Amino acid sequence: MPQYTQNPPLDIADLDADPLAQLQRWLDDAGAAGMIEPTAMTVATVDAQGRPSARIVLFKGFHGEGFERGLTFFTNYDSRKGRDLAANPHVALVFWWDKVERSVRIEGRAAKLPREVSERYFHSRPHDSQVGAVTSRQSAVVRSREALDQRYAEQLAHYEGRGVPLPEFWGGYRVAPEAVEFWQGRHGRLHDRLRYRREGDGWLVERLEP
Ligand SMILES: Cc1cc2nc3c(=O)[nH]c(=O)nc-3n(C[C@H](O)[C@H](O)[C@H](O)COP(=O)(O)O)c2cc1C
Known part of the structure; x- marks a missing residue:
């Protein structure tokens, strides 16, 4: 690990009162610094x-109001x-x-987004990606790559020249945070860690402590 040196000290007074607004600032900084997928x-x-279990997804913006905003x-x-989320x-x-040299950790609760929000996002994606989402039984075992490619080709032919309806099994979640921690690397392992948690x-x- 490098000695983290690029960040000025981070104090509570530097933070936005709203943790999601603070997160947006850090996302903007990460994008400006040339991260390829700052939203991952x-x-x-x-x-x-x-x-x-854990996996990577892309953050796609905020939704909701007040403490339900996520x-x-x-x-x-x-x-x-x-x-998992259903259970x-x-x-x-x-x-x-x-x-x-920064990280953000969030703990919260996930809820499905309203269907019209998922619909809007789904239809903003390229046609072939919409067909891909319809084709994939995500997380199921598939016999072979060829079997998947064949199913995709069939769906591409089926939807050629027409819109792809949003499948029931596809959509968004909103994670409303209960705690949000902003971490940045500092010299000598004495990193800054500032955590928001809900109170009243x-x-x-x-x-x-770092
Ligand atoms: C950079 C990156 C971005 C990804 N974005 C998404 C995403 O937005 N949604 C998604 O379902 N999977 C995304 N994936 C794939 C997931 O990591 C994962 O393979 C998939 O969602 C299945 O996870 P599960 O079997 O635990 O449900 C992404 C993977 C990477 C590496």
Whole structure:
């Protein structure tokens, strides 16, 4: 690990009162620093037996109001993560931006987005990606790559020249945060960690030991 040196000290007074506005600032910084996928975040879920699993998805903006406002991502509702979330809505999210030596951790609850929001996003994607989403039984075992390619070719032919309806099994989630931690690397392993957690009508920000 390098000695992290590029960040000026991070103090509570530097943070936006709203953790999601602060997150947007850091996302903008990561994008400006040339990260290829600054919106890539790890999503950890637990299954009905309490066993965790994690994978990366792309953050697709905020949705909702007040404490229900949260981070959105889109996926297959019948996937492993979708099944986990149906049994237990608690999730943890992690961003890591090496170019700016920063990370954000979020804990919260996931809820499905309204269908019209998923519809709007789904239809904003390229036609072939829409067909791909319809084709993939995400997380299921598939016999071979050829079997998948063949199913995709059939669906491409089926939908050639026409719109792809949003499948029931596909859509977005919104993760409304209960805690949001901003971490940035500092010299000598004495990193800055500032965590927002909900208290009453607002957010309490505390510094954590690195
Ligand atoms: C950079 C990157 C971005 C990804 N974005 C998404 C996404 O937005 N939605 C999604 O369902 N999967 C996305 N994936 C694939 C997931 O990591 C994962 O393979 C898939 O969602 C199946 O996970 P599951 O079986 O745990 O449900 C992405 C993978 C990478 C590496």
